[in-house]
Amino acid sequence: xxxxxxxxxxxxxxxxxxxxxxxxxxxxxxxxxxxxxxxxxxxxxxxxxxxxxxxxxxxxxxxxxxxxxxxxxxxxxxxxxxxxxxxxxxxxxxxxxxxxxxxxxxxxxxxxxxxxxxxxxxxxxxxxxxxxxxxxxxxxxxxxxxxxxxxxxxxxxxxxxxxxxxxxxxxxxxxxxxxxxxxxxxxxxxxxxxxxxxxxxxxxxxxxxxxxxxxxxxxxxxxxxxxxxxxxxxxxxxxxxxxxxxxxxxxxxxxxxxxxxxxxxxxxxxxxxxxxxxx
Amino acid sequence: xxxxxxxxxxxxxxxxxxxxxxxxxxxxxxxxxxxxxxxxxxxxxxxxxxxxxxxxxxxxxxxxxxxxxxxxxxxxxxxxxxxxxxxxxxxxxxxxxxxxxxxxxxxxxxxxxxxxxxxxxxxxxxxxxxxxxxxxxxxxxxxxxxxxxxxxxxxxxxxxxxxxxxxxxxxxxxxxxxxxxxxxxxxxxxxxxxxxxxxxxxxxxxxxxxxxxxxxxxxxxxxxxxxxxxxxxxxxxxxxxxxxxxxxxxxxxxxxxxxxxxxxxxxxxxxxxxxxxxx
Numbered sequence: 001x002x003x004x005x006x007x008x009x010x011x012x013x014x015x016x017x018x019x020x021x022x023x024x025x026x027x028x029x030x031x032x033x034x035x036x037x038x039x040x041x042x043x044x045x046x047x048x049x050x051x052x053x054x055x056x057x058x059x060x061x062x063x064x065x066x067x068x069x070x071x072x073x074x075x076x077x078x079x080x081x082x083x084x085x086x087x088x089x090x091x092x093x094x095x096x097x098x099x100x101x102x103x104x105x106x107x108x109x110x111x112x113x114x115x116x117x118x119x120x121x122x123x124x125x126x127x128x129x130x131x132x133x134x135x136x137x138x139x140x141x142x143x144x145x146x147x148x149x150x151x152x153x154x155x156x157x158x159x160x161x162x163x164x165x166x167x168x169x170x171x172x173x174x175x176x177x178x179x180x181x182x183x184x185x186x187x188x189x190x191x192x193x194x195x196x197x198x199x200x201x202x203x204x205x206x207x208x209x210x211x212x213x214x215x216x217x218x219x220x221x222x223x224x225x226x227x228x229x230x231x232x233x234x235x236x237x238x239x240x241x242x243x244x245x246x247x248x249x250x251x252x253x254x255x256x257x258x259x260x261x262x263x264x265x266x267x268x269x270x271x272x273x274x275x276x277x278x279x
Numbered sequence: 280x281x282x283x284x285x286x287x288x289x290x291x292x293x294x295x296x297x298x299x300x301x302x303x304x305x306x307x308x309x310x311x312x313x314x315x316x317x318x319x320x321x322x323x324x325x326x327x328x329x330x331x332x333x334x335x336x337x338x339x340x341x342x343x344x345x346x347x348x349x350x351x352x353x354x355x356x357x358x359x360x361x362x363x364x365x366x367x368x369x370x371x372x373x374x375x376x377x378x379x380x381x382x383x384x385x386x387x388x389x390x391x392x393x394x395x396x397x398x399x400x401x402x403x404x405x406x407x408x409x410x411x412x413x414x415x416x417x418x419x420x421x422x423x424x425x426x427x428x429x430x431x432x433x434x435x436x437x438x439x440x441x442x443x444x445x446x447x448x449x450x451x452x453x454x455x456x457x458x459x460x461x462x463x464x465x466x467x468x469x470x471x472x473x474x475x476x477x478x479x480x481x482x483x484x485x486x487x488x489x490x491x492x493x494x495x496x497x498x499x500x501x502x503x504x505x506x507x508x509x510x511x512x513x514x515x516x517x518x519x520x521x522x523x524x525x526x527x528x529x530x531x532x533x534x535x536x537x538x539x540x541x542x543x544x545x546x547x548x549x550x551x552x553x554x555x556x557x558x
Contacts, residue, residue, distance in 0.1 A: 003379045007365075014367050092363040096422060099329045100380035101353040279331040 008114025058140025186218030223251035282461030312472035356428035366408030
């Protein structure tokens with residue numbers, strides 16, 4: 001299985017999209033550093049009583065950075081997995097591999113592992129860089145450091161698994177569009193949740209929650225956002241909850257289990273679909 | 280035990296029947312040619328044997344193992360009609376990848392031997408992307424031979440080759456016969472099949488339309504005798520009639536310059552078998 005994972009890793013590193021993404025990432029981090037410096041350069045003379053303006057600005061800019069990292073990580077994950085089955089079969093790359101003794105399920109697992117080898121370090125490194133930028137340029141450090149980074153990496157892996165599942169049934173282009181539509185649906189769910197907070201709508205809040213759990217990459221992102229200001233209170237907490245990049249919603253203790261189960265279910269569906277597919 | 284035993288094999292795609300109950304056997308070390316017009320089911324049959332396509336009914340066994348199982352896949356080498364290797368790999372790296380997937384212990388010696396066999400020993404550091412189509416096809420054949428398979432399935436192995444390349448492949452097939460490797464050769468090139476195959480199976484409309492050795496498929500079409508008074512043709516005569524016919528003509532005062540026993544060519548036998556099914 002490791003043979004295919006390494007094969008997938010080599011394929012990933014050879015792709016132009018990887019080089020483009022690296023350039024975009026450096027551009028993003030450079031602009032992000034400039035933006036963060038500006039955000040902290042002119043603090044309000046008289047912030048509202050009870051508002052920790054440094055924490056507020058830090059959490060908002062880091063939340064914005066986390067969203068951008070989630071997006072870039074998702075682009076990477078989707079491009080690494082969108083053509084694993086149908087795309088590679090149409091190009092004739094898959095047939096020589098699946099006729100070897102290695103099973104189809106193992107091949108899929110190896111391709112997901114290969115994506116993880118690239119995406120997880122990418123998200124961890126870039127997210128850590130964003131945290132360091134905010135810390136060094138603004139003097140604010142998130143309340144929780146490790147868990148939010150891991151949650152963001154897990155969110156990207158869920159998108160990779162969804163893309164892998166889509167690759168069994170859809171052509172590469174259709175799959176890419178479908179996964180980014182799901183990504184957009186999750187994003188909308190998050191925004192709806194924050195609107196629900198503002199207008200105090202229970203129904204809207206429920207819709208947002210259900211959607212976030214149906215697409216747990218969003219729930220993980222929301223929980224990560226929540227954790228970076230876990231110790232915020234008073235007006236700062238209230239202002240952050242108004243979003244769009246602060247506050248988030250706690251996922252609760254079941255979220256990691258659900259994310260893991262979801263990853264397993266999506267992978268099982270992909271393996272089942274692949275096992276039944278004629279090539 | 281037969282290298283390949285196919286019994287009542289059927290494959291339906293919705294209402295379309297690709298294979299309508301095919302029986303076929305390839306003995307150890309036997310070289311069998313699979314002929315038929317486009318859409319006759321040749322590639323479907325080969326794909327079922329190597330586990331790429333699931334049969335609707337019937338059975339296919341490779342060296343006693345059900346087709347598609349890891350044991351069956353471990354016993355075959357397969358060259359797909361449409362295949363591609365990652366463009367950034369070198370020939371040796373492609374073979375190394377397949378050695379690892381096939382669990383071959385052949386190492387560098389096996390790679391060198393296979394590259395020599397298909398005439399690619401001088402490709403050095405050249406990448407697959409820089410190979411001509413013919414070179415890629417020959418690399419495909421070398422890949423199929425990794426791990427010394429007991430049954431080799433070749434789907435149009437000479438489609439991209441020039442005459443010299445075809446001759447190389449014929450040499451490879453003869454070498455495989457010498458080594459006792461069974462081969463199922465799916466090809467449109469009748470002359471090639473006639474030259475190298477022990478037996479021929481002609482598929483038409485998803486069924487076996489004719490099968491036998493090239494000699495069995497070719498039947499008598501009469502005897503032609505060149506005499507002093509011109510060419511005489513005896514359409515109902517067979518080979519055994521030739522001495523008697525010559526004696527009669529000599530007794531009648533004819534001078535004999537040549538005798539030719541006429542038989543159908545494989546091409547004629549093929550066209551007769553497929554009837555109006557020729558695409």
